[in-house]
Amino acid sequence: QLSTDFYSLSCPSVELLVKSTVRSAVGSDPTLSGKLLRLLFHDCIVEGCDGSVLVQGNGTERSDPANKSLGGFEVVESAKRLLEVLCPGTVSCADILVMVARDAVEMAGGPSVLVPLGRRDGRVSSSSNVRPNMVDTSFSLGEMAQLFSSKGLSMDDLVILSGAHTIGSAHCSAFSERFQQGPKGDLVPVDSSLEKDYAMELVRQCPAGASTTVTVNNDPVTDALFDNQYYRNLLAGKGLFRSDSVLAGDSRTKAKVEAFSESQDGFFASWAESFVRLANISVKTGSEGEIRVSCMSVNDPGE
Ligand code: HEM
Numbered sequence: 001q002l003s004t005d006f007y008s009l010s011c012p013s014v015e016l017l018v019k020s021t022v023r024s025a026v027g028s029d030p031t032l033s034g035k036l037l038r039l040l041f042h043d044c045i046v047e048g049c050d051g052s053v054l055v056q057g058n059g060t061e062r063s064d065p066a067n068k069s070l071g072g073f074e075v076v077e078s079a080k081r082l083l084e085v086l087c088p089g090t091v092s093c094a095d096i097l098v099m100v101a102r103d104a105v106e107m108a109g110g111p112s113v114l115v116p117l118g119r120r121d122g123r124v125s126s127s128s129n130v131r132p133n134m135v136d137t138s139f140s141l142g143e144m145a146q147l148f149s150s151k152g153l154s155m156d157d158l159v160i161l162s163g164a165h166t167i168g169s170a171h172c173s174a175f176s177e178r179f180q181q182g183p184k185g186d187l188v189p190v191d192s193s194l195e196k197d198y199a200m201e202l203v204r205q206c207p208a209g210a211s212t213t214v215t216v217n218n219d220p221v222t223d224a225l226f227d228n229q230y231y232r233n234l235l236a237g238k239g240l241f242r243s244d245s246v247l248a249g250d251s252r253t254k255a256k257v258e259a260f261s262e263s264q265d266g267f268f269a270s271w272a273e274s275f276v277r278l279a280n281i282s283v284k285t286g287s288e289g290e291i292r293v294s295c296m297s298v299n300d301p302g303e
């Protein structure tokens with residue numbers, strides 16, 4: 001029911017307007033590309049791609065600890081404000097988030113992807129829905145594959161979409177399980193899949209007792225570039241999260257990791273397909289849901 005020309009009559013310049021909003025936001029803060037891409041993932045995995053992650057307030061998805069480090073909300077909201085002037089009540093926040101994430105990837109050097117539109121915004125955003133649907137870095141490959149499969153995504157999609165970690169950054173706590181405090185209080189790697197020099201570099205950037213605001217690049221080589229370096233890192237023992245490293249260590253996923261490490265074109269072509277699958281998870285269409293006035297809150301039922 002989604003289509004690439006969904007707004008061609010009702011809001012013909014939507015793609016252009018969103019793109020220029022993203023361009024100026026990412027231009028002044030390049031760390032936004034990673035934030036925007038992750039925001040879409042966290043939206044789609046809970047209640048489908050319906051903008052539920054964007055709603056502000058007590059008890060919403062956004063208030064859950066698993067979503068504490070999300071960012072980029074203001075980019076979605078500023079595109080929405082612009083669109084409410086030009087095409088009032090027409091473009092959903094769910095669609096804006098998809099376009100914004102797509103454009104963020106393109107602006108970081110990734111492929112441009114044509115995405116079908118027409119999603120409606122959800123009216124439910126509850127923190128209790130987050131944990132049961134969220135992947136965790138401590139998951140085994142089987143557990144991640146199972147969660148993805150419950151969303152209609154395959155093990156190949158898992159390998160491809162994890163390539164998102166070619167950009168962006170992480171807080172020290174996101175990979176602390178890979179280290180243990182040694183006798184002198186220093187951190188020692190407990191995870192043999194982590195290459196030694198990389199492990200030392202991580203300890204240097206995230207020493208024991210580091211501030212909770214410290215972040216580390218997901219991709220130690222090309223942190224700002226959306227490329228296939230992520231897969232080369234995995235093969236070199238430089239996957240930041242345990243959930244990254246397992247992709248290179250398991251026979252079910254290793255061949256894809258190797259193939260993408262050797263072909264950026266291959267990665268980009270697969271990314272375009274998997275991205276659309278991600279963006280299509282449990283979408284609401286037709287008379288389901290609503291078109292929000294502001295992405296930060298569901299509409300007042302009286303309106
Ligand atoms: C499959 C299992 C996945 C796990 C366990 C995982 C976990 C994480 C964690 C722990 C962080 C660091 C957050 C922080 O400390 O600030 C992160 C960052 C990120 N993730 Fe994932 N992720 C997964 C899949 C994905 C997917 C499918 C996407 C998008 C398609 C994605 C996109 C990102 C991006 C772009 C960042 C960087 C965010 C930033 O720069 O602020 N991740 N991920």
Ligand SMILES: [Ca+2]
Binds near residue numbers: 042043048049050
């Ligand atoms: Ca959602």
Ligand SMILES: [Ca+2]
Binds near residue numbers: 222224229
């Ligand atoms: Ca990169």
